[in-house]
Amino acid sequence: MTPPPPTPEQRAFAIAKAARTRKKRSEAKKRLRHGDALLRDVFEEGHTDTAIGNMRVLDLLASLPGMDSEQAKSIMGGLGIADTRHIRS
Secondary structure, three states: OOOOOOOHHHHHHHHHHHHHHHHHHHHHHHHHHOOOOOHHHHHHHHHHOHHHHOOEHHHHHHOOOOOOHHHHHHHHHHHOOOOOOEOOO
């Protein structure tokens, strides 16, 4: 049995929640990129905020100044951390 389709209110709520999550993640990356926050600060925030906690560590490392995705992957590989690892896990 399939669930009933979401109501317009439920759809609007889900869309707004997704927008808030994207904004929080974008702000976290921006703070790292501009040097306004340390990686440790974002990790601590990720333990209390689900939106940040579900981010991949690779995305955060790649947001650091002077770092790109390939460099972040090599660092994580050198540390023995999977590039699919999330903050909360």
